[in-house]
Amino acid sequence: MKKELSTKQKNILDFIENFLNEHHYPPTIRDIQQGCEISSTSVVDYNLRILKQKGLLNRDAEVSRGIELVNHDSIKTDTELIEIPIMGNIAAGAPIHLPESNNWANNQIDSVSLPSFLTKGKENIFGVKVKGESMIDALVADGDLVLLESITNKPNNGDMVAALIKDQNEVTLKHFFIKNGKVTLQPANSSMKPIQVDAENVQVQGRVVGVIRSI
Amino acid sequence: MKKELSTKQKNILDFIENFLNEHHYPPTIRDIQQGCEISSTSVVDYNLRILKQKGLLNRDAEVSRGIELVNHDSIKTDTELIEIPIMGNIAAGAPIHLPESNNWANNQIDSVSLPSFLTKGKENIFGVKVKGESMIDALVADGDLVLLESITNKPNNGDMVAALIKDQNEVTLKHFFIKNGKVTLQPANSSMKPIQVDAENVQVQGRVVGVIRSI
DNA sequence: ATTTATTCAGAACATAAGTGCTAATTACTC
DNA sequence: GAGTAATTAGCACTTATGTTCTGAATAAAT
Incomplete structure (x- = not known):
């Protein structure tokens, strides 16, 4: 597996983070598709799998918006x-x-x-x-x-x-x-x-x- | 409009908060239904409308899991x-x-x-x-x-x-x-x-x- | 008791959204 | 340049999930 993230993958991560900050819930695959100007949902899915494999996010299967950014604010175990x-x-x-x-x-x-x-x-x-x-x-x-x-x-x-x-x-x-x-x-x-x-x-x-x- | 929250509404709020802490994304109406042992999705929807009206949460229409708890941790900004x-x-x-x-x-x-x-x-x-x-x-x-x-x-x-x-x-x-x-x-x-x-x-x-x- | 407002049940429906193919394309390797 | 792996496109399919409608049950008010 390639070690570094592609620009597309970085974009996706950024987009998810921005989306979370704005909406307080995760984006759908199609949200990401539009936000990152990707041509197909399968491409998003493909890259999300890779990002998950690299431990940068978690996904819950068959759950809409089932994306969790591993290092996002809301995940910080203790913000207090x-x-x-x-x-x-x-x-x-x-x-x-x-x-x-x-x-x-x-x-x-x-x-x-x-x-x-x-x-x-x-x-x-x-x-x-x-x-x-x-x-x-x-x-x-x-x-x-x-x-x-x-x-x-x-x-x-x-x-x-x-x-x-x-x-x-x-x-x-x-x-x-x-x-x-x-x-x-x-x-x-x-x-x-x-x-x-x-x-x-x-x-x-x-x-x-x-x-x-x-x- | 009634001033206080019903037990059901309090349960729903608690459930949403717990769900958010656990999954880092909001629950669906059906998640709430099961979690609070409510008989129908429409009842959940009904109570969510009330909670929204009272300003305790926001909902995005036709968005799955489009619930945002007002006053939740992830909204707090902590600069320290x-x-x-x-x-x-x-x-x-x-x-x-x-x-x-x-x-x-x-x-x-x-x-x-x-x-x-x-x-x-x-x-x-x-x-x-x-x-x-x-x-x-x-x-x-x-x-x-x-x-x-x-x-x-x-x-x-x-x-x-x-x-x-x-x-x-x-x-x-x-x-x-x-x-x-x-x-x-x-x-x-x-x-x-x-x-x-x-x-x-x-x-x-x-x-x-x-x-x-x-x- | 009668009326009225609130809350609940159940179901059907429509769309939102994840998944799974297949083929085309691009990038990498030898 | 052939051959392989990685990535992208497009589409179809299924499930997940919000919405809505009708009617019933309950609570509050008159």
Whole structure:
């Protein structure tokens, strides 16, 4: 199969996009035929098949106007921006203490708007800015923004969490496992040693749902 | 005219919205009929007329699927989000070869909408999906989305780039340094050994501007 | 209860629109 | 230049789908 698109195929794609923007429903084959000045419906059909084969659009058989542009606006999974608060800094390893109180409320230092696919529609998402190189074992670099879901109940075993180790007033990003009242905090880098702490000594500040690095 | 909508009319509106989200084209009258368990097409038509009269949708006469929902997502314009293409997968270490041609055109597999702070207003940003655990030394995990800026000129020394090592047809994310025609590719993890290659053997596919991890 | 407006049922109809041929043409390859 | 593949033309066919008509059922008003 030829790799590039013919001018005719590009025209068709453009036409479909324009048509969608104008009408908010897809064109028929005959619409395309007229719009692109093509002599026969079969030619349109032929080229649409090729475009489908190349993954540029989808077609539903025997459905009028059953064309979906793969990369069109209306297909964007999430056009919605959700503003989430950035609740301060987080550090691990080299213990940088959290602000006085150990709740995160009222410590909002900033906010960012993120597309909803990053928050998966969940509520209670907030961000923390990583300070220092100490979380490399969680594949998190200095300056990264870590997205956390604040959870009330215990996390599932294996979840990556932001865990506050109370008696050290230190926060760390680790995989969380609990067994018989003992919590194991396992670095993502499995060659690093896990930490064992009493369950009462751990407060899970949130479940990690994402990391954003902007260079 | 009655002011409120009947349950049937609300159902129809909901159905149309769901249908649009699922298919990206509007339903036919008969789709609505089945979806809302209505006994006759004429009933659907009747209620659609009412909905049109109330300004909740538009219909194009004698046009199949000629329904447009007023206030639907696809009509909203959102200026804050920038859509960037995802141009395939990237892997390093365990060399997964790129598709035959070494240009990225026509390899778009998906797209995401990102807030503009991640692209810093730049054009020519695209994403690649990371496959495999082999880029841990760049603090990039399996499944991460790496944002690249396609650049024409040489990158600055120290930039992190996606570098294609031509004779191995292998791509890697490394810090880029050039000196006397020799390119040094330095892993982010400085304890790892850098790679030395001839400048002609390296093609910089893009400059890394961000990483997005969604768990 | 009678009238009136609204809503529903069922069917038939007309056209909108996808699909499938066959042949002609053009582009590519050897 | 022969031979093959890709593309185009034109047309017929079938299905998909909007439209319309008549009458019945229901709800609202008098």
